[in-house]
Amino acid sequence: EAGVTQSPTHLIKTRGQQATLRCSPISGHTSVYWYQQALGLGLQFLLWYDEGEERNRGNFPPRFSGRQFPNYSSELNVNALELEDSALYLCASSPWDRGSYEQYFGPGTRLTVT
Amino acid sequence: AQSVAQPEDQVNVAEGNPLTVKCTYSVSGNPYLFWYVQYPNRGLQFLLKYITGDNLVKGSYGFEAEFNKSQTSFHLKKPSALVSDSALYFCAVRDGSGGYNKLIFGAGTRLAVHP
Numbered sequence: 387e388a389g390v391t392q393s394p395t396h397l398i399k400t401r402g403q404q405a406t407l408r409c410s411p412i413s414g415h416t417s418v419y420w421y422q423q424a425l426g427l428g429l430q431f432l433l434w435y436d437e438g439e440e441r442n443r444g445n446f447p448p449r450f451s452g453r454q455f456p457n458y459s460s461e462l463n464v465n466a467l468e469l470e471d472s473a474l475y476l477c478a479s480s481p482w483d484r485g486s487y488e489q490y491f492g493p494g495t496r497l498t499v500t
Numbered sequence: 501a502q503s504v505a506q507p508e509d510q511v512n513v514a515e516g517n518p519l520t521v522k523c524t525y526s527v528s529g530n531p532y533l534f535w536y537v538q539y540p541n542r543g544l545q546f547l548l549k550y551i552t553g554d555n556l557v558k559g560s561y562g563f564e565a566e567f568n569k570s571q572t573s574f575h576l577k578k579p580s581a582l583v584s585d586s587a588l589y590f591c592a593v594r595d596g597s598g599g600y601n602k603l604i605f606g607a608g609t610r611l612a613v614h615p
Contacts, residue, residue, distance in 0.1 A: 429590065431603070436601075441601065442599055487532050
């Protein structure tokens with residue numbers, strides 16, 4: 387069974403530009419989560435999508451947004467990039483099956499803002 | 501608010517010796533606890549979870565964790581460490597409050613297993 391996939395692996399942008407990151411969940415998983423792993427800040431929850439809807443978001447500004455498509459894949463958009471947006475962005479998926487709750491992570495997209 | 505603490509930045513162990521990576525938690529309600537491992541330039545791999553039931557949970561790669569409610573701890577253990585176990589380990593707790601369904605992670609503990 388294929389795991390969570392993310393693209394691209396690396397992304398280099400300049401300040402002020404927009405970045406688009408993509409994620410495909412494990413087959414059968416309807417929930418997708420985005421986390422940011424920044425140096426010195428640890429892993430922080432960004433967004434949760436389920437059944438095409440944004441269910442919740444973490445403490446990030448509105449320039450971090452995304453969507454979930456009918457096939458449950460997801461896209462994270464970061465507008466007006468700032469230097470501190472440089473981080474590893476991890477996508478995870480889960481079946482949203484009560485009693486399960488673990489999330490399965492992809493390899494991440496390394497975003498570098500210069 | 502839910503939180504987890506990993507009191508050790510790094511743990512050093514000789515190959516073949518038992519290892520313990522510590523985690524304490526603070527939750528309201530029943531704790532849903534997880535351990536993940538991250539190898540360099542990789543995502544997180546799920547190791548094991550505690551939802552309910554036996555306090556000793558067995559997971560992948562020979563790891564296990566002991567849930568202790570009175571000490572609010574969920575320490576990760578392995579009877580005999582391998583050099584290939586060297587990685588970054590994260591303890592996490594599920595936060596389902598306020599409509600959330602997110603994992604809150606500790607700061608991580610770097611495990612170094614020496615030959």
